[in-house]
Structure formats: structure tokens, C-alpha cells
Amino acid sequence: MSGDLLRIEGLTKMFGGIQAAHNIDYTLSKGEIAAIIGPNGAGKSTVFGLITGAQKPDTGRIWFEGRDITGLPAHEIVNAGISRAFQVANIFPKLTVLENVRSSLQVRRGHVFSLFGDARRLCAEEAGELIDRCDLSDKRLLEAADLSQGDKKRLELAIALSSAPKLLLLDEPVAGMSRDEASQTMDLVTRLNEEMGLTILFTEHNMSIVFGHAKRVLLLHRGEAIIDGSPQEVRDSPVAQEIYFGEQVL
Amino acid sequence: MAMPAPAKETTAKPPGQPDLSLCVGLFLAPAFFLVPLLPGEYPVYVATEILILGLFxxxxxxxxxxxxxxxxxxxxxxxxxxxxTALLMQYLQQETGAVGYFGFFLSMLIAVPVSALGALIIGFFIVRLTGIYFAMLSLAFGELLFYIVFSWYSFTKGDDGIQGLLPPAFFRDVYNFYYFTLIVVACALLVMWRISRSPFGYTLRMLRENAQRAAFVGINVRLTMLVNFVLAGAFAGLAGSLWGPFQRSVSPALLGWHESGLAIFMSLIGGAGYFIGPVVGSIVYTGLYAYVTRFTDYWPLTIGVIILAVVLFAPGGLLSLLDNALRRLREKRDGDGERRERKP
Incomplete structure (x- = not known):
């Protein structure tokens, strides 16, 4: 299928004796917004790590826009168009919000080895727009380390977006946020998907967020793909209820 | 001398507040310019050393x-x-024992690509590691080069070093050589200043702050580290090129870990988080060394106490003391006004 943005085939990864991902097949089309769910240790973060080059799969292949990206280093995968935000906000703590975003934009524009350009001018305007879009306008001059947990996650989203991705992977994008912050952030994520056509794949523990925003849900359990379907299909599946929702109730 | 203190607080501090660096730099520039007005040649000699080691x-x-x-x-x-520089100067020596002007400048210029090439070859291996492994591997390679220079008598004269490096007549004058050094160091610092504020400078900060995120922003971490390693090597080579004509000799100790420790001490004393910090550190270290050793043999004790005091009471270096004092003044003036943007 050439219309797929992302195609995963037979992805397997072992950590020691633990099967973090086992023979996972998955495809994502352009413009989709999908979620990966599963109990702790189901392999969600592992799948993200494998897609983005943080780890190399033992077997299996990953194609992005028809190009085999299996095992490429992380920075090349970013430049191919896959960007990610981590479960724990991963930012540049001693730089200001503006510097975080502006510098990331400069990387995307190929200014990494520009020795004599003026870093404060390059991409400053775009950085401002991106910061506005992520609701951080009034905090742009703060050091990132001083931000609240929610703002840090939003900053990381801005950093991830500055790479101009075609596919955005969000690992628990609203973890640690207040209810208001969470809904604000998910609204932003939805807008990115609907208005800009950005393909988004996220993981989340909060089921109302998953079912409220994802159009497709993949359930992982012990590294295996159990169900891949609409939120309704997953919700109604007895297997899913047993391994996931059953556990949650307990 | 004590082992260099490990990187601690200073690494986490951004090379911020260049306002402060700029102010200190603007104050130091005329001060250095006027040093020759002091009586005797000794202060000029000390100031030359401060500049060369400061650049290093x-x-x-x-x-x-x-x-x-x-x-x-x-x-x-x-x-x-x-x-x-020393080997080429020696090779180009004329009958008078001195080297011509062209040969002199050529000998100095050659140092930059030679050091850069050395840093490229060694850096290729070193940038594969970070943290303590980076530090240890850099030490191992440094000592390796030291022993090569130390043992290769036929080429480097080994332990004897290379003596009798006579620059052309004009540069033999202490004052002329001082101003020449001042110009070279000032130009190098201007270039470094530009680099520190360039996108590349910010890429380095991103690596320092969070190398993992940097990779996931699309930075080739190793390549960027290697480029910076080569740049740093090139500037160190430029500083080295001034040393031979200044001291009229070079010796293997210039490559040793003791000399590497100087750069670490100076950065820590002045403030590694400030652009101009290492130069301030060199003023303190080299200046004290020049005058304290006149009165006491207990130099290691003296500098040990100073470094201890800096690490304990001003872990961001002396400039951080100044920086904090200025910030308190500013806050007092503005009430508890809002935070301003740092402009590194």
C-alpha cells in the first residue's frame, strides 16, 4: 500500500528476556489521528522508540513515505519528517522558551553549522508564531526550567512542531497536566490534525482523552498488537475490556 | 597542583549574561591597551602571558x-x-638565527590547521563518548601526544624542547610583541563572540542542555561535537602559536595534563558560564602566579585555597559574583520587576 504514511511490518524488540514488542504490524495514513493504548509495560513507548530511532528493532521494518527508515539514527528520522514529544517533558532547561523554539527551528532550516549568523534574528518571527499557537506567548522569555509541568509539555510540543513534521508522535501528551490544561492541549492537538492535516499518533492513559480525540485506536498488550480499530470497536471488544479496562477497574 | 575539579554547577549554567561579558570586555580592552604604561617590562610580560593563556x-x-x-x-x-610554529620557525631560520617576517607569520599561521587536524583525528574518537568517558579519553589522547613529543627526539628534541626561537627584530621588542598578541587575541575573541551568538553556538547549548532532545530535533550530535572540537583545537593552536615566539622556546610540558588543567582552572575561576570568564580566570591565575611566586614558594597552596574558595563560595566563577551583585542592584532599583530576557 503506497498511500500509507507509516508502515510497520513484523516489528520485534527484546529487552533482556522481556518481549517489549512482538511482531507488530501497523499502518497509518496521511491525516489520521490515532492512539496506542495498553497497560503499563505494554510496549507503547518501545514502539515510539523504534519508530523514531531511539532503539533499533531486532527484526521487522519501518517505512515512512515509502522509504525504509529502519535503524536510521534519530536525527535522520526527524529530518525525514517524524517528530516526537516524550512522556516526561524533554526540553532545553536553561534556555528560554523562545530560545528553545527558535533554535529548534534553526536546526530544521539547516543553520546548525552557521557559525556567523545572528541566532537572535533567524527564525525569530516563526518561533513567535509557534509559541503563540502553543499558548506560551506570555512565557517566551522565561527559562524553560521554571515552567509548570503543563507548560513544559506544551513547550516540547512546540519544539516537536518546529521540526515541521509530517508525522507527530506524542507520548502521553497531557500527563501531569490539570484537567483544564489537558483539554486545552488536546484541543491544540486536534486543531493541528484537522486544520493543518498533521498526522498524529499518541499514547495516553486517560481513556476519555483517547476516545475523545483518536479516530483509531491500537491496543497493545505485552508487546503484541491485540486490536486495531475505531474507538467504538476497541471499547466494545471483550478482549480489550478484559486486559485493559478490567485492569483499570481493579 | 590539585587535580582539576570536576564539572559541576558551571556546566549547567548557560553562557548567559553576555551583557556582563560585553561590559567586562569593554572594560578590559582599554585596560590591556594601557598595561605598557606601568613601570618596567614585567607587567607587559605578565599581560602577554595572560592573553595567550586566556585565549587557550x-x-x-x-x-x-x-x-x-x-x-x-x-x-x-x-x-x-x-x-x-616552533619547528617551522626553526626550519626557516636565517643566518642571524632569527626568522624573516614572512617566515614568522607563516610559522604562526601553520599552527591553526595543524592543531585543527590533530583535533579532527583525535576528536573523531572522543566525540563518540560523553561525560567522564569523554574526559578520560581526551586525557588519554593528550598524554599520548605528550609522550610522542617527549620521546621523538630526532624531530622534537624531546625533553630539551626547542630553544632559541628568535622572531624578527620588530617582534623581539617586548612591547611590540605584546600589542601584536593583544591584536591576535582580540580578533580571535571577536570571532568566538560571533560564534557564541550564532545558530551553531545555540546548537552547542542544546547539546549541553539535552543531547537526547537535540538528536530528536534533528541535530547530528556527534558531527556537531566534532566540528566544535576542531574549532576549539584551532583556537588552542592559535594560542599555542604565540607561545614559542613569546617564550623563545617550547617544551613537551605544553601538551601535558598540567597545562590542560590550567584551562580548566581558569574557566572555573572566571566563570565557565560567561563568554569572557576564562580570560578573567587567566587574569587571576596568571597574574597571581606572576606576583605571588615572588614572595612565596607555596604557589600550589595559594592557588589551591583560591580554587577551593571559588568552588565553595562562587561555584559559577568570579563573574557570577559580579553578576549576582548587579542583579540584586537591578532588582532593588526596579522593585521586584519582571524577569528580563537573557540575551546569550
Whole structure:
């Protein structure tokens, strides 16, 4: 299928004796917004790590826009168009919000080895727009380390977006946020998907967020793909209820 | 001398507040210009050494303060540059024992590519590691180069070093050579200043702050580290090229870990988080060394106490004391006004 943005085939990864991902097949089309769910240790973060080059799969292949990206280093995968935000906000703590975003934009524009350009001018305007879009306008001059947990996650989203991705992977994008912050952030994520056509794949523990925003849900359990379907299909599946929702109730 | 203190607080501090660096720089520039007005040649001699070692420490701080890695072997590139200049000067020596003007400048210029090449070859291996492994590998390579220079008698004269390096007549004058050094160092610092504010400078800060995120922003971490390592080596080589004509000799000790320690001390004393910090550190270290050793043999004790005091009471270096004092003043003036943007 050439219309797929992302195609995963037979992805397997072992950590020691633990099967973090086992023979996972998955495809994502352009413009989709999908979620990966599963109990702790189901392999969600592992799948993200494998897609983005943080780890190399033992077997299996990953194609992005028809190009085999299996095992490429992380920075090349970013430049191919896959960007990610981590479960724990991963930012540049001693730089200001503006510097975080502006510098990331400069990387995307190929200014990494520009020795004599003026870093404060390059991409400053775009950085401002991106910061506005992520609701951080009034905090742009703060050091990132001083931000609240929610703002840090939003900053990381801005950093991830500055790479101009075609596919955005969000690992628990609203973890640690207040209810208001969470809904604000998910609204932003939805807008990115609907208005800009950005393909988004996220993981989340909060089921109302998953079912409220994802159009497709993949359930992982012990590294295996159990169900891949609409939120309704997953919700109604007895297997899913047993391994996931059953556990949650307990 | 004590072992260099490990990177601590200073690594986490951004090379911020260049306002302060700029102010200190604007104050130091005329001060250095006027040093020759002091009585006697000794202050000029000391100031020359301050500048050369200051440039060397600044080059080290590209790796430490900006990129967040510590090198225990940075003197290797300082020494490589010094030897490149010395060997070529010796080769181009005229019958008078001195080297011509063209030969002099050529000998100095050659130091930069030689040191850069050395840093490229060694850096290729070192940038595969970070943290303590980076530090240890840099030390190992530094000592390796030291022993090569130390043992290769037929080429480097080994332990004897290379003596009797006579620059052309004009540069033999202490004052002329001082101003020449001042110009070279000032130009190098201007270039480094531009680099520190360039996108590349910010890429280095990103590596220092969070190398993992940097990779996931699309930065080729190793390549960027290597480029910076070569840059730092080139600037160290430039500093080294001034050393031979200044001292009229070079010796293997210039490549040793002791010399590498100087750059670390100077950066820590002045403030690795400040652009101009290493130069301030060099003023304190070299200046004290020049005058304290006149009165006491207990130099290691003296500098040990100073470094202890800096690490304990001003972990961001002396400039951080000044910085904090200025900030308190500003806050007092503005009430508890809002935070301003740092403009690194």
C-alpha cells in the first residue's frame, strides 16, 4: 500500500528476556489521528522508540513515505519528517522558551553549522508564531526550567512542531497536566490534525482523552498488537475490556 | 597542583549574561591597551602571558561551558600549535638565527590547521563518548601526544624542547610583541563572540542542555561535537602559536595534563558560564602566579585555597559574583520587576 504514511511490518524488540514488542504490524495514513493504548509495560513507548530511532528493532521494518527508515539514527528520522514529544517533558532547561523554539527551528532550516549568523534574528518571527499557537506567548522569555509541568509539555510540543513534521508522535501528551490544561492541549492537538492535516499518533492513559480525540485506536498488550480499530470497536471488544479496562477497574 | 575539579554547577549554567561579558570586555580592552604604561617590562610580560593563556582557556570553554563536555587533554592542541610554529620557525631560520617576517607569520599561521587536524583525528574518537568517558579519553589522547613529543627526539628534541626561537627584530621588542598578541587575541575573541551568538553556538547549548532532545530535533550530535572540537583545537593552536615566539622556546610540558588543567582552572575561576570568564580566570591565575611566586614558594597552596574558595563560595566563577551583585542592584532599583530576557 503506497498511500500509507507509516508502515510497520513484523516489528520485534527484546529487552533482556522481556518481549517489549512482538511482531507488530501497523499502518497509518496521511491525516489520521490515532492512539496506542495498553497497560503499563505494554510496549507503547518501545514502539515510539523504534519508530523514531531511539532503539533499533531486532527484526521487522519501518517505512515512512515509502522509504525504509529502519535503524536510521534519530536525527535522520526527524529530518525525514517524524517528530516526537516524550512522556516526561524533554526540553532545553536553561534556555528560554523562545530560545528553545527558535533554535529548534534553526536546526530544521539547516543553520546548525552557521557559525556567523545572528541566532537572535533567524527564525525569530516563526518561533513567535509557534509559541503563540502553543499558548506560551506570555512565557517566551522565561527559562524553560521554571515552567509548570503543563507548560513544559506544551513547550516540547512546540519544539516537536518546529521540526515541521509530517508525522507527530506524542507520548502521553497531557500527563501531569490539570484537567483544564489537558483539554486545552488536546484541543491544540486536534486543531493541528484537522486544520493543518498533521498526522498524529499518541499514547495516553486517560481513556476519555483517547476516545475523545483518536479516530483509531491500537491496543497493545505485552508487546503484541491485540486490536486495531475505531474507538467504538476497541471499547466494545471483550478482549480489550478484559486486559485493559478490567485492569483499570481493579 | 590539585587535580582539576570536576564539572559541576558551571556546566549547567548557560553562557548567559553576555551583557556582563560585553561590559567586562569593554572594560578590559582599554585596560590591556594601557598595561605598557606601568613601570618596567614585567607587567607587559605578565599581560602577554595572560592573553595567550586566556585565549587557550577560551578555546577550552567552547567544549566545557558551551558544549557541556570536559576535556582533560586540551593542552594537546595548544602544544601542537606551539610545536608547529616552533619547528617551522626553526626550519626557516636565517643566518642571524632569527626568522624573516614572512617566515614568522607563516610559522604562526601553520599552527591553526595543524592543531585543527590533530583535533579532527583525535576528536573523531572522543566525540563518540560523553561525560567522564569523554574526559578520560581526551586525557588519554593528550598524554599520548605528550609522550610522542617527549620521546621523538630526532624531530622534537624531546625533553630539551626547542630553544632559541628568535622572531624578527620588530617582534623581539617586548612591547611590540605584546600589542601584536593583544591584536591576535582580540580578533580571535571577536570571532568566538560571533560564534557564541550564532545558530551553531545555540546548537552547542542544546547539546549541553539535552543531547537526547537535540538528536530528536534533528541535530547530528556527534558531527556537531566534532566540528566544535576542531574549532576549539584551532583556537588552542592559535594560542599555542604565540607561545614559542613569546617564550623563545617550547617544551613537551605544553601538551601535558598540567597545562590542560590550567584551562580548566581558569574557566572555573572566571566563570565557565560567561563568554569572557576564562580570560578573567587567566587574569587571576596568571597574574597571581606572576606576583605571588615572588614572595612565596607555596604557589600550589595559594592557588589551591583560591580554587577551593571559588568552588565553595562562587561555584559559577568570579563573574557570577559580579553578576549576582548587579542583579540584586537591578532588582532593588526596579522593585521586584519582571524577569528580563537573557540575551546569550
Amino acid at each position: 582557556a577560551m578555546s577550552f570553554n567552547l567544549i566545557y561551558g558551551y558544549m557541556g563536555q570536559i576535556s582533560f587533554g586540551h593542552a594537546a592542541y595548544f602544544g601542537l600549535g606551539a610545536y608547529a
